[in-house]
């Protein structure tokens with residue numbers, strides 16, 4: 478592995494960020510190599526090391542693929558399906574009811 482510059486904690490140059498900081502910006506390292514590392518000395522143990530990446534070379538967090546969206550939609554649809562009337566309730570069936578509100582409270586729905 479290529480040696481990277483090591484900086485003291487909080488003394489890293491601008492334009493670099495840890496993976497976590499990138500994530501907070503909606504970014505990911507995107508396959509780039511570690512640009513630098515920072516070390517925080519700890520007592521009686523080895524220093525705490527964090528890797529820094531170039532913000533400039535970072536890429537947006539991978540967008541959801543159509544397959545992922547489909548899987549998510551299917552999972553949500555299943556959770557919205559009322560086991561009583563087999564209809565899409567339009568909302569996730571509350572676990573406490575185990576069925577849609579129309580089935581759980583038929584009288585109230587008729588009155589309304």
Ligand SMILES: [Zn+2]
Nearest residue numbers: 559562577580
């Ligand atoms: Zn129902």
